[in-house]
Amino acid sequence: MKIQSKKLEVWYGNKQALHAVDLAMQEHTITALIGPSGCGKSTYLRCLNRMNDTIEGVVVKGGLLLDGYDVYEPGVDVVALRRRVGMVFQKANPFPKSIFDNVAFGLRLGPRIPKTELDGRVEQALTRAALWEEVRDRLTGSALGLSGGQQQRLCIARALAVEPEVLLMDEPTSALDPIATAKIEELLHGLADRYTIVIVTHNMQQAARVSDQTAFFFMGQLIEVAPTDDLFTHPTVKKTEEYITGRFG
Amino acid sequence: MEGASTYVHPVTTRNPLTGGGVRRAREAAIRGAFTLAALVSVGVLVGIFAVLFLQARESFGGNEGIAQSTLTPEQRALFTDVEFAALPAVPPPAPSVGRDFLGGTNWNPTGATAYYGVLPMVVSTLMVTLCALALAAPLGIGAAAWLAYVAPPRAREVIKPIIEVLAAIPSVVLGFVGIVVVGPALAHGFGLQSGLSAANGALLLAVMALPTIVSITEDALTAVPRDYVQASLALGADRWQTLVRVVLPAAQSGVVAALMLGMGRAIGETMTVLMACGNATAMPGSIFDPVRTLTATIAIELGETDVGSRHFHMLFAVGLVLFCMTFAVNLASEIAMRKSGGSRA
C-alpha cells in the first residue's frame, strides 16, 4: 500500500474532526473522498502531507503510513515529506511571479539545478499538466494573467515539477467552469500512471468519472470505502446510499 | 476520551522520512535571530523611556535634586552652549565670498572671507541617515518578522502596540538621551574625546525610525495572502524560504515604504541631530567625528542672520539641497514600489 491510515484521529483543540479512520490507497490509483461539507475530507487530506501542522492546536493520533513508514513519527522531516506528497488547493493560488518562476519554485528550493535542466523540467511539468502549448510563448508573463482554469493547471504543474509520488487535490475544480473542469478531469487519468492521487470532491459525478476507489465520509467518520463502480452501484451502508442518491448533503 | 487510539506505532527499521536536522537547526537559528531583533527593538525603546523616567524623577527632589544631577559639568554646559557654540557674538559683515557652494568643503559664513561650501553637511547628512537606516532596517525587519511569524499571538498583541506608541517619542527627548546616555557611552566605549558625533546621531535616528519600520513592515508581512504561504509550504519550502522567497517579495512595496518612511523621517530630522552630533562644520573623516547636518545648519544659523543678507539666502540654498535629497528618496521609493508591483521573469 502506498498510503495507509490506521485509526487516524484529528482534533482541533478539543473538537474531534476525524474518528478512527482506516483507509488504504494503492500506488498509482486515484482515490476520491466524498461527503457533505464539514465531514472531514480536507482534514484527512491535510494529514497526508502534514499541512495540518500549520494550524494552531491540531492534534493527530493513530497511524499514517507512507510506503509503510509512519508520517507522524517524531523526527520526521516535514519538508522532505511535502516534497514527496504534493498538494493542489481548492482556490488556484499561483504566486505573483512569472509562469516559469511558479513552476520552477519547488525545483529551486533544493541544491542548484543547471539552467538547461531547469528549463527541461519546467517544460515537462507544464506538459504533464496539459498547459505547455498554451503558455510556451509567455513563460515570462505573470501567472496572474492566466484564466482560472489555466491557473489551476499551473498549480498542478508547480506541484508535479518536484516529482512527488503522491498528489493531493482539495476540490481542485470547485471554482472552475465545466470546460476547465473537464480539462482537469481528463488530465487526471493520465497522471495516475505516475502518481498516487487523492482528490476531495463534493461532486459525485466527478468522483465517479475520475476515481478508482471512493471513500465516503460523514461527520468525521469513514462510512464506507469501495471501488468506485461498486460504491456508486451497490453501496452497502444505508447512509452512503442516501448520500449518493442525493437525499442529503 | 473514549475511543481514543489504541494503535501502536510499529517497530521498524529507521524511518526514511526522518531527518532534516541541519535544516531544523538553521530554522532555529533564524528564529533566534528574529527573536533577538525583537528583543533589542523593544529593549532599546523601553530603555529610552526608562532613562527619561529616571532622569525626570530627580526633578521632583527639589533643589538638591538638581545639585545631585547625574550630569557632569561638561554635559550641563552642553545644554546651554550646544546650539550657540558655533556662533560668534556679532556676525561681522563678509567682505568677500568664496565661490564653491555644492563642491566646497569649507562652511564659514562669518569669516573675513565668507565660505559657503555645503559639501561637508551633505556628507554628514548622508552619513548619519544611511548609517541609521543600516542599523534600523535589519533590526526593524527582523522584529517585524518575529511579530508576524514567531511570536505567540498573545505576545504580538501586547508588543506591537508598545512599539507603535514609542513612535511618539519627541525628537528633542531623543536628543537629550543622546547627550546624557548614548554619547557618553560611545565616548567611553570607543575612547573618544566626545561622544557627540555622527555615530551618536545615527544610533538615535535608528531608534526614531524603528517603530515606523517595525509597524509598517509587520502590516505588510501579515497582509500577504495565506494562500501563498500555504502553497509554498506544501511545495516543501521551509518557513525561512517561504519568508524570503514568497512573503517578502509579495510584501516588497510595503517593506520599501516602511524603510523610506523611516528614512524620510531621519533625513529631515533636525532637533535630535542638532543636539547629538556635535555640530562641527568640517568635513567628517569618520563616523566618530562631530558633524553638522543640513537641517541643523539651517536651524542654528537662520535666527542669527540678517534677513536678505547673502548668508540668509545661502541658508535657503541649503534648504533647497535638503529638499532635493528628500525628493530623491521619495522618487527612489516610488520607483521601487512601481517595480515590485509588476511581474518579472
Ligand SMILES: Nc1ncnc2c1ncn2[C@@H]1O[C@H](COP(=O)(O)OP(=O)(O)O)[C@@H](O)[C@H]1O
Ligand atoms: N482550522 C480549523 N479549526 C477548527 N476547526 C476546523 C478547522 N478546519 C476544519 N475544522 C472543523 O473540522 C470539521 C471538518 O472540516 P473539513 O475537514 O474542512 O471538512 P470538509 O473538507 O469535509 O468540508 C468541521 O467541523 C470543521 O468545522
Ligand SMILES: [Mg+2]
Ligand atoms: Mg474541505
